[in-house]
Amino acid sequence: MELILIRHAKAGERDANSWPNDDKRPLSADGAEEQHEAARVMKRMGIRFDFLVTSPLLRARQTAEAITEAYHRDEAPQVSEALGHGYSVAAVVKLLGKFPPDAQVALIGHEPDLSHLAAALVGPAGAARIGLKKSGVIGIEFEGAAAAGAGSLAYMLKPGHLRKLAK
Numbered sequence: 001m002e003l004i005l006i007r008h009a010k011a012g013e014r015d016a017n018s019w020p021n022d023d024k025r026p027l028s029a030d031g032a033e034e035q036h037e038a039a040r041v042m043k044r045m046g047i048r049f050d051f052l053v054t055s056p057l058l059r060a061r062q063t064a065e066a067i068t069e070a071y072h073r074d075e076a077p078q079v080s081e082a083l084g085h086g087y088s089v090a091a092v093v094k095l096l097g098k099f100p101p102d103a104q105v106a107l108i109g110h111e112p113d114l115s116h117l118a119a120a121l122v123g124p125a126g127a128a129r130i131g132l133k134k135s136g137v138i139g140i141e142f143e144g145a146a147a148a149g150a151g152s153l154a155y156m157l158k159p160g161h162l163r164k165l166a167k
Helices: 029-045 058-070 089-096 113-122 159-166
Strands: 002-007 051-054 104-109 137-141 152-157
Touching: 002 113, 029 058, 029 159, 051 058, 058 104, 089 113, 104 113, 113 137, 113 152, 152 159
Parallel strands: 002 104, 051 104
Antiparallel strands: 002 137, 137 152
């Protein structure tokens, strides 16, 4: 399995008056533009996926929409609570178990969840220190199905890398 972890793009500032329910906080205009650009670069780089799964939070779903648009995909992204408030490494590994072991799966979620997940998948618990910026991308490869500690870090792209590659 090849796993692509994508952190949602920049969102509006937390503000209980504007978004009493933080789950509904949208991407900022800059974040939406940056994500469209990042998705186009990902596609040009040859980053491919068979399945796209997103957190149910609005900013992650909007990130998924930008990626779907850039990749000209007809299939809507799947939504999983395992990438939202129901996050745990075990829940995400269970989610990944629903896909064929040779699949390329892209997951869109949040911090610190994705960094924690990446670290757990590529090494013993707590051994790796990984930080994923907004619109950043991590690729992890498995020989067969995904499992904690069984992955190899294939690449890590910061948003600044993607911006430079867009030029």
